[in-house]
Amino acid sequence: MAETSQHRRKMNRTALACAGIVVGMVGLAYASVPLYDLFCKVTGFGGTPIARDSNGSEILNRTITVRFDSNVSPSLNWRFAPETPEVKVKLGETTTVHYKVTNKSDKPTTGIATYNVQPDLAGTYFSKLECFCFTEQTLQPGETLESAVVFYVDPRLAEDPDVKHLTSITLSYTYFPSKGGQPVAEATSSTKPIAQ
Structure with missing residues:
Protein backbone atom coordinates (compact mmCIF):
# COMPACT_ATOMS: atom_id res chain seq x y z
CA MET A 1 0.00 0.00 0.00
CA ALA A 2 2.82 2.41 0.93
CA GLU A 3 4.54 1.49 -2.31
CA THR A 4 1.43 2.39 -4.34
CA SER A 5 1.10 5.74 -2.54
CA GLN A 6 4.76 6.54 -3.17
CA HIS A 7 4.42 5.49 -6.83
CA ARG A 8 1.35 7.75 -7.18
CA ARG A 9 3.25 10.75 -5.70
CA LYS A 10 6.11 10.20 -8.17
CA MET A 11 3.65 10.10 -11.06
CA ASN A 12 1.95 13.27 -9.82
CA ARG A 13 5.31 15.05 -9.58
CA THR A 14 6.24 13.88 -13.07
CA ALA A 15 2.88 15.06 -14.42
CA LEU A 16 3.29 18.45 -12.70
CA ALA A 17 6.85 18.81 -14.03
CA CYS A 18 5.65 18.00 -17.57
CA ALA A 19 2.77 20.48 -17.25
CA GLY A 20 5.22 23.12 -15.98
CA ILE A 21 7.52 22.51 -18.94
CA VAL A 22 4.60 22.81 -21.39
CA VAL A 23 3.42 26.07 -19.75
CA GLY A 24 6.98 27.41 -19.80
CA MET A 25 7.44 26.53 -23.48
CA VAL A 26 4.14 28.18 -24.43
CA GLY A 27 5.17 31.28 -22.45
CA LEU A 28 8.54 31.39 -24.20
CA ALA A 29 6.85 31.00 -27.58
CA TYR A 30 4.67 34.05 -26.91
CA ALA A 31 7.61 36.04 -25.51
CA SER A 32 10.04 35.11 -28.29
CA VAL A 33 8.84 37.67 -30.85
CA PRO A 34 8.99 40.71 -28.52
CA LEU A 35 12.27 39.49 -27.01
CA TYR A 36 13.80 38.99 -30.47
CA ASP A 37 12.55 42.45 -31.51
CA LEU A 38 14.11 43.97 -28.39
CA PHE A 39 17.37 42.11 -29.04
CA CYS A 40 17.48 43.41 -32.63
CA LYS A 41 16.74 47.00 -31.56
CA VAL A 42 19.46 46.93 -28.89
CA THR A 43 22.16 45.24 -30.97
CA GLY A 44 21.31 46.24 -34.55
CA PHE A 45 21.11 42.54 -35.46
CA GLY A 46 19.55 41.71 -38.82
Missing part, protein backbone atom coordinates in the same frame (compact mmCIF):
# COMPACT_ATOMS: atom_id res chain seq x y z
CA GLY A 47 19.85 45.27 -40.12
CA THR A 48 17.65 46.71 -37.37
CA PRO A 49 18.64 50.34 -36.69
CA ILE A 50 19.35 51.19 -33.08
CA ALA A 51 17.01 53.68 -31.40
CA ARG A 52 18.84 56.42 -29.50
CA ASP A 53 17.68 59.37 -27.41
CA SER A 54 20.40 61.76 -28.52
CA ASN A 55 23.51 62.06 -30.64
CA GLY A 56 26.69 62.68 -28.69
CA SER A 57 28.93 61.55 -31.54
CA GLU A 58 31.87 63.39 -33.00
CA ILE A 59 31.24 64.34 -36.64
CA LEU A 60 33.91 62.91 -38.93
CA ASN A 61 34.89 64.35 -42.28
CA ARG A 62 34.04 61.05 -44.00
CA THR A 63 30.75 60.92 -45.91
CA ILE A 64 28.46 58.01 -46.69
CA THR A 65 25.42 57.83 -48.94
CA VAL A 66 22.15 56.85 -47.26
CA ARG A 67 19.52 55.59 -49.71
CA PHE A 68 15.81 55.47 -48.90
CA ASP A 69 13.60 52.65 -50.10
CA SER A 70 9.82 52.82 -49.62
CA ASN A 71 7.37 49.98 -50.22
CA VAL A 72 3.66 49.38 -49.68
CA SER A 73 1.98 46.02 -49.30
CA PRO A 74 -0.24 45.21 -52.31
CA SER A 75 -3.23 44.94 -49.95
CA LEU A 76 -2.84 48.57 -48.80
CA ASN A 77 -3.86 51.18 -51.39
CA TRP A 78 -1.35 53.83 -50.28
CA ARG A 79 1.33 55.84 -52.07
CA PHE A 80 4.51 56.17 -49.98
CA ALA A 81 7.77 57.95 -50.89
CA PRO A 82 10.70 59.81 -49.33
CA GLU A 83 11.31 63.47 -50.16
CA THR A 84 14.62 62.43 -51.70
CA PRO A 85 15.93 59.05 -52.85
CA GLU A 86 19.29 59.53 -51.07
CA VAL A 87 21.42 61.91 -49.03
CA LYS A 88 25.15 62.17 -48.43
CA VAL A 89 25.92 62.56 -44.73
CA LYS A 90 29.03 62.82 -42.63
CA LEU A 91 29.53 60.08 -40.07
CA GLY A 92 28.07 61.34 -36.78
CA GLU A 93 25.96 64.08 -38.43
CA THR A 94 22.26 64.22 -37.43
CA THR A 95 20.01 64.24 -40.51
CA THR A 96 16.24 64.51 -41.03
CA VAL A 97 14.41 63.08 -44.03
CA HIS A 98 10.66 63.38 -44.60
CA TYR A 99 8.33 60.84 -46.16
CA LYS A 100 4.82 61.34 -47.52
CA VAL A 101 2.14 58.69 -47.44
CA THR A 102 -1.26 59.09 -49.12
CA ASN A 103 -4.37 56.95 -48.85
CA LYS A 104 -5.47 56.42 -52.47
CA SER A 105 -8.56 54.39 -51.52
CA ASP A 106 -12.13 55.61 -51.01
CA LYS A 107 -12.29 54.45 -47.36
CA PRO A 108 -10.27 55.02 -44.17
CA THR A 109 -7.43 52.50 -43.86
CA THR A 110 -4.84 51.79 -41.19
CA GLY A 111 -1.21 50.89 -41.79
CA ILE A 112 2.01 50.42 -39.91
CA ALA A 113 5.58 50.75 -41.20
CA THR A 114 8.39 48.30 -40.57
CA TYR A 115 12.01 48.94 -41.51
CA ASN A 116 15.48 47.53 -41.87
CA VAL A 117 18.95 48.59 -42.96
CA GLN A 118 21.10 46.97 -45.63
CA PRO A 119 23.73 45.68 -45.48
CA ASP A 120 22.72 43.95 -42.23
CA LEU A 121 26.05 44.66 -40.54
CA ALA A 122 25.44 48.41 -40.93
CA GLY A 123 22.34 48.19 -38.70
CA THR A 124 24.59 48.42 -35.64
CA TYR A 125 25.79 51.84 -36.78
CA PHE A 126 22.53 53.30 -38.12
CA SER A 127 21.02 55.15 -35.16
CA LYS A 128 17.45 56.51 -35.22
CA LEU A 129 16.59 59.46 -33.02
CA GLU A 130 13.02 59.76 -34.28
CA CYS A 131 10.97 57.48 -36.52
CA PHE A 132 7.41 56.79 -37.64
CA CYS A 133 7.99 53.03 -37.75
CA PHE A 134 5.77 50.74 -35.70
CA THR A 135 3.30 53.60 -35.17
CA GLU A 136 -0.17 52.75 -36.41
CA GLN A 137 -1.49 55.39 -38.84
CA THR A 138 -5.12 55.71 -39.94
CA LEU A 139 -5.61 57.79 -43.07
CA GLN A 140 -8.93 59.04 -44.39
CA PRO A 141 -9.68 58.73 -48.13
CA GLY A 142 -7.25 60.98 -50.03
CA GLU A 143 -5.47 62.09 -46.82
CA THR A 144 -1.71 62.66 -46.95
CA LEU A 145 0.56 62.41 -43.94
CA GLU A 146 4.13 63.69 -43.68
CA SER A 147 6.46 61.78 -41.36
CA ALA A 148 10.09 62.29 -40.41
CA VAL A 149 12.97 60.00 -39.68
CA VAL A 150 15.88 61.59 -37.78
CA PHE A 151 19.09 59.57 -37.78
CA TYR A 152 22.87 59.54 -37.77
CA VAL A 153 25.46 57.00 -38.85
CA ASP A 154 27.67 56.23 -35.87
CA PRO A 155 31.30 57.22 -36.60
CA ARG A 156 32.46 53.92 -35.05
CA LEU A 157 31.54 52.41 -38.44
CA ALA A 158 34.89 53.73 -39.72
CA GLU A 159 36.71 51.49 -37.21
CA ASP A 160 34.85 48.23 -37.91
CA PRO A 161 36.87 46.10 -40.36
CA ASP A 162 33.67 44.42 -41.63
CA VAL A 163 31.98 47.67 -42.75
CA LYS A 164 34.57 50.45 -42.72
CA HIS A 165 34.78 50.43 -46.54
CA LEU A 166 31.02 50.91 -47.04
CA THR A 167 30.11 53.80 -49.29
CA SER A 168 26.32 53.47 -48.96
CA ILE A 169 23.60 52.21 -46.63
CA THR A 170 19.95 51.63 -47.55
CA LEU A 171 17.12 52.35 -45.11
CA SER A 172 14.06 50.44 -46.27
CA TYR A 173 10.50 50.98 -45.02
CA THR A 174 7.43 48.92 -45.86
CA TYR A 175 3.86 49.87 -44.95
CA PHE A 176 1.50 46.99 -44.17
CA PRO A 177 -2.18 46.96 -43.27
CA SER A 178 -2.43 47.06 -39.49
CA LYS A 179 -4.79 45.69 -36.92
CA GLY A 180 -4.35 46.31 -33.21
CA GLY A 181 -0.95 47.96 -33.64
CA GLN A 182 0.57 44.97 -35.47
CA PRO A 183 1.23 44.48 -39.18
CA VAL A 184 -1.28 42.11 -40.72
CA ALA A 185 0.87 39.13 -41.72
CA GLU A 186 1.71 39.00 -45.38
CA ALA A 187 5.35 39.15 -46.08
CA THR A 188 7.27 42.85 -43.41
CA SER A 189 7.56 59.92 -33.91
CA SER A 190 6.56 62.57 -35.46
CA THR A 191 3.77 63.00 -37.87
CA LYS A 192 1.67 65.86 -39.11
CA PRO A 193 -1.21 65.81 -41.57
CA ILE A 194 -0.74 67.80 -44.78
CA ALA A 195 -3.53 70.13 -45.83
CA GLN A 196 -5.30 69.01 -48.99
Whole structure:
Protein backbone atom coordinates (compact mmCIF):
# COMPACT_ATOMS: atom_id res chain seq x y z
CA MET A 1 0.00 0.00 0.00
CA ALA A 2 2.82 2.41 0.93
CA GLU A 3 4.54 1.49 -2.31
CA THR A 4 1.43 2.39 -4.34
CA SER A 5 1.10 5.74 -2.54
CA GLN A 6 4.76 6.54 -3.17
CA HIS A 7 4.42 5.49 -6.83
CA ARG A 8 1.35 7.75 -7.18
CA ARG A 9 3.25 10.75 -5.70
CA LYS A 10 6.11 10.20 -8.17
CA MET A 11 3.65 10.10 -11.06
CA ASN A 12 1.95 13.27 -9.82
CA ARG A 13 5.31 15.05 -9.58
CA THR A 14 6.24 13.88 -13.07
CA ALA A 15 2.88 15.06 -14.42
CA LEU A 16 3.29 18.45 -12.70
CA ALA A 17 6.85 18.81 -14.03
CA CYS A 18 5.65 18.00 -17.57
CA ALA A 19 2.77 20.48 -17.25
CA GLY A 20 5.22 23.12 -15.98
CA ILE A 21 7.52 22.51 -18.94
CA VAL A 22 4.60 22.81 -21.39
CA VAL A 23 3.42 26.07 -19.75
CA GLY A 24 6.98 27.41 -19.80
CA MET A 25 7.44 26.53 -23.48
CA VAL A 26 4.14 28.18 -24.43
CA GLY A 27 5.17 31.28 -22.45
CA LEU A 28 8.54 31.39 -24.20
CA ALA A 29 6.85 31.00 -27.58
CA TYR A 30 4.67 34.05 -26.91
CA ALA A 31 7.61 36.04 -25.51
CA SER A 32 10.04 35.11 -28.29
CA VAL A 33 8.84 37.67 -30.85
CA PRO A 34 8.99 40.71 -28.52
CA LEU A 35 12.27 39.49 -27.01
CA TYR A 36 13.80 38.99 -30.47
CA ASP A 37 12.55 42.45 -31.51
CA LEU A 38 14.11 43.97 -28.39
CA PHE A 39 17.37 42.11 -29.04
CA CYS A 40 17.48 43.41 -32.63
CA LYS A 41 16.74 47.00 -31.56
CA VAL A 42 19.46 46.93 -28.89
CA THR A 43 22.16 45.24 -30.97
CA GLY A 44 21.31 46.24 -34.55
CA PHE A 45 21.11 42.54 -35.46
CA GLY A 46 19.55 41.71 -38.82
CA GLY A 47 19.85 45.27 -40.12
CA THR A 48 17.65 46.71 -37.37
CA PRO A 49 18.64 50.34 -36.69
CA ILE A 50 19.35 51.19 -33.08
CA ALA A 51 17.01 53.68 -31.40
CA ARG A 52 18.84 56.42 -29.50
CA ASP A 53 17.68 59.37 -27.41
CA SER A 54 20.40 61.76 -28.52
CA ASN A 55 23.51 62.06 -30.64
CA GLY A 56 26.69 62.68 -28.69
CA SER A 57 28.93 61.55 -31.54
CA GLU A 58 31.87 63.39 -33.00
CA ILE A 59 31.24 64.34 -36.64
CA LEU A 60 33.91 62.91 -38.93
CA ASN A 61 34.89 64.35 -42.28
CA ARG A 62 34.04 61.05 -44.00
CA THR A 63 30.75 60.92 -45.91
CA ILE A 64 28.46 58.01 -46.69
CA THR A 65 25.42 57.83 -48.94
CA VAL A 66 22.15 56.85 -47.26
CA ARG A 67 19.52 55.59 -49.71
CA PHE A 68 15.81 55.47 -48.90
CA ASP A 69 13.60 52.65 -50.10
CA SER A 70 9.82 52.82 -49.62
CA ASN A 71 7.37 49.98 -50.22
CA VAL A 72 3.66 49.38 -49.68
CA SER A 73 1.98 46.02 -49.30
CA PRO A 74 -0.24 45.21 -52.31
CA SER A 75 -3.23 44.94 -49.95
CA LEU A 76 -2.84 48.57 -48.80
CA ASN A 77 -3.86 51.18 -51.39
CA TRP A 78 -1.35 53.83 -50.28
CA ARG A 79 1.33 55.84 -52.07
CA PHE A 80 4.51 56.17 -49.98
CA ALA A 81 7.77 57.95 -50.89
CA PRO A 82 10.70 59.81 -49.33
CA GLU A 83 11.31 63.47 -50.16
CA THR A 84 14.62 62.43 -51.70
CA PRO A 85 15.93 59.05 -52.85
CA GLU A 86 19.29 59.53 -51.07
CA VAL A 87 21.42 61.91 -49.03
CA LYS A 88 25.15 62.17 -48.43
CA VAL A 89 25.92 62.56 -44.73
CA LYS A 90 29.03 62.82 -42.63
CA LEU A 91 29.53 60.08 -40.07
CA GLY A 92 28.07 61.34 -36.78
CA GLU A 93 25.96 64.08 -38.43
CA THR A 94 22.26 64.22 -37.43
CA THR A 95 20.01 64.24 -40.51
CA THR A 96 16.24 64.51 -41.03
CA VAL A 97 14.41 63.08 -44.03
CA HIS A 98 10.66 63.38 -44.60
CA TYR A 99 8.33 60.84 -46.16
CA LYS A 100 4.82 61.34 -47.52
CA VAL A 101 2.14 58.69 -47.44
CA THR A 102 -1.26 59.09 -49.12
CA ASN A 103 -4.37 56.95 -48.85
CA LYS A 104 -5.47 56.42 -52.47
CA SER A 105 -8.56 54.39 -51.52
CA ASP A 106 -12.13 55.61 -51.01
CA LYS A 107 -12.29 54.45 -47.36
CA PRO A 108 -10.27 55.02 -44.17
CA THR A 109 -7.43 52.50 -43.86
CA THR A 110 -4.84 51.79 -41.19
CA GLY A 111 -1.21 50.89 -41.79
CA ILE A 112 2.01 50.42 -39.91
CA ALA A 113 5.58 50.75 -41.20
CA THR A 114 8.39 48.30 -40.57
CA TYR A 115 12.01 48.94 -41.51
CA ASN A 116 15.48 47.53 -41.87
CA VAL A 117 18.95 48.59 -42.96
CA GLN A 118 21.10 46.97 -45.63
CA PRO A 119 23.73 45.68 -45.48
CA ASP A 120 22.72 43.95 -42.23
CA LEU A 121 26.05 44.66 -40.54
CA ALA A 122 25.44 48.41 -40.93
CA GLY A 123 22.34 48.19 -38.70
CA THR A 124 24.59 48.42 -35.64
CA TYR A 125 25.79 51.84 -36.78
CA PHE A 126 22.53 53.30 -38.12
CA SER A 127 21.02 55.15 -35.16
CA LYS A 128 17.45 56.51 -35.22
CA LEU A 129 16.59 59.46 -33.02
CA GLU A 130 13.02 59.76 -34.28
CA CYS A 131 10.97 57.48 -36.52
CA PHE A 132 7.41 56.79 -37.64
CA CYS A 133 7.99 53.03 -37.75
CA PHE A 134 5.77 50.74 -35.70
CA THR A 135 3.30 53.60 -35.17
CA GLU A 136 -0.17 52.75 -36.41
CA GLN A 137 -1.49 55.39 -38.84
CA THR A 138 -5.12 55.71 -39.94
CA LEU A 139 -5.61 57.79 -43.07
CA GLN A 140 -8.93 59.04 -44.39
CA PRO A 141 -9.68 58.73 -48.13
CA GLY A 142 -7.25 60.98 -50.03
CA GLU A 143 -5.47 62.09 -46.82
CA THR A 144 -1.71 62.66 -46.95
CA LEU A 145 0.56 62.41 -43.94
CA GLU A 146 4.13 63.69 -43.68
CA SER A 147 6.46 61.78 -41.36
CA ALA A 148 10.09 62.29 -40.41
CA VAL A 149 12.97 60.00 -39.68
CA VAL A 150 15.88 61.59 -37.78
CA PHE A 151 19.09 59.57 -37.78
CA TYR A 152 22.87 59.54 -37.77
CA VAL A 153 25.46 57.00 -38.85
CA ASP A 154 27.67 56.23 -35.87
CA PRO A 155 31.30 57.22 -36.60
CA ARG A 156 32.46 53.92 -35.05
CA LEU A 157 31.54 52.41 -38.44
CA ALA A 158 34.89 53.73 -39.72
CA GLU A 159 36.71 51.49 -37.21
CA ASP A 160 34.85 48.23 -37.91
CA PRO A 161 36.87 46.10 -40.36
CA ASP A 162 33.67 44.42 -41.63
CA VAL A 163 31.98 47.67 -42.75
CA LYS A 164 34.57 50.45 -42.72
CA HIS A 165 34.78 50.43 -46.54
CA LEU A 166 31.02 50.91 -47.04
CA THR A 167 30.11 53.80 -49.29
CA SER A 168 26.32 53.47 -48.96
CA ILE A 169 23.60 52.21 -46.63
CA THR A 170 19.95 51.63 -47.55
CA LEU A 171 17.12 52.35 -45.11
CA SER A 172 14.06 50.44 -46.27
CA TYR A 173 10.50 50.98 -45.02
CA THR A 174 7.43 48.92 -45.86
CA TYR A 175 3.86 49.87 -44.95
CA PHE A 176 1.50 46.99 -44.17
CA PRO A 177 -2.18 46.96 -43.27
CA SER A 178 -2.43 47.06 -39.49
CA LYS A 179 -4.79 45.69 -36.92
CA GLY A 180 -4.35 46.31 -33.21
CA GLY A 181 -0.95 47.96 -33.64
CA GLN A 182 0.57 44.97 -35.47
CA PRO A 183 1.23 44.48 -39.18
CA VAL A 184 -1.28 42.11 -40.72
CA ALA A 185 0.87 39.13 -41.72
CA GLU A 186 1.71 39.00 -45.38
CA ALA A 187 5.35 39.15 -46.08
CA THR A 188 7.27 42.85 -43.41
CA SER A 189 7.56 59.92 -33.91
CA SER A 190 6.56 62.57 -35.46
CA THR A 191 3.77 63.00 -37.87
CA LYS A 192 1.67 65.86 -39.11
CA PRO A 193 -1.21 65.81 -41.57
CA ILE A 194 -0.74 67.80 -44.78
CA ALA A 195 -3.53 70.13 -45.83
CA GLN A 196 -5.30 69.01 -48.99
